[in-house]
Amino acid sequence: MLLDAACLPVPSEIIMPFSGFLVSTGRFSLFWVTIAGAFGNCIGAVISYAIGYYGGRPFVIKYGKYFFIREKEIHNAERFFSRWGKSAIFIARNLPFLRTFISVPAGLAKMNFAKFSIYSFLGSIPWCFAFTYLGFVLGGNWIMLRKYGPYLDIFSIILALFIIGKIVYDYYCD
Numbered sequence: 001m002l003l004d005a006a007c008l009p010v011p012s013e014i015i016m017p018f019s020g021f022l023v024s025t026g027r028f029s030l031f032w033v034t035i036a037g038a039f040g041n042c043i044g045a046v047i048s049y050a051i052g053y054y055g056g057r058p059f060v061i062k063y064g065k066y067f068f069i070r071e072k073e074i075h076n077a078e079r080f081f082s083r084w085g086k087s088a089i090f091i092a093r094n095l096p097f098l099r100t101f102i103s104v105p106a107g108l109a110k111m112n113f114a115k116f117s118i119y120s121f122l123g124s125i126p127w128c129f130a131f132t133y134l135g136f137v138l139g140g141n142w143i144m145l146r147k148y149g150p151y152l153d154i155f156s157i158i159l160a161l162f163i164i165g166k167i168v169y170d171y172y173c174d
Helices: 012-024 030-067 071-084 087-092 103-108 113-173
Strands: none
Touching: 012 030, 012 113, 030 071, 030 103, 030 113, 071 087, 071 103, 087 103, 087 113, 103 113
């Protein structure tokens, strides 16, 4: 969750359901997995906030591509942030894509750090709970993934190659 919130391609949509599966086995508690996910998300959000706060807009535009942050995402997140104000942090933590990038404009806007941290943590709880609960409900049905595992592996390899190719293309062609 920390890496996901720090704008790195680690999808929380996989991490939290798998954690929910482990909850279904009795290994973990639904409450504590949710809190741990929200805490990790908050720490990652602080990293993204710091990039915006200390680096500023020119830094983010120039080096953001190395963290999968494009100017378009910054613009969308800034627009969302300016429209909704401080509550944008809480709301965006529950919206795909925006949840990852909203911390950067909060840092650019020099939002109060304590409020940012509180909104980030509290806003992450519903997302973490929902996906953990989904994994919990799926429970033993995770075995069916074995049947489709080889196809998921092929898809993951193709996706990874595409992402690497896109990064290399953007680096040399921008």
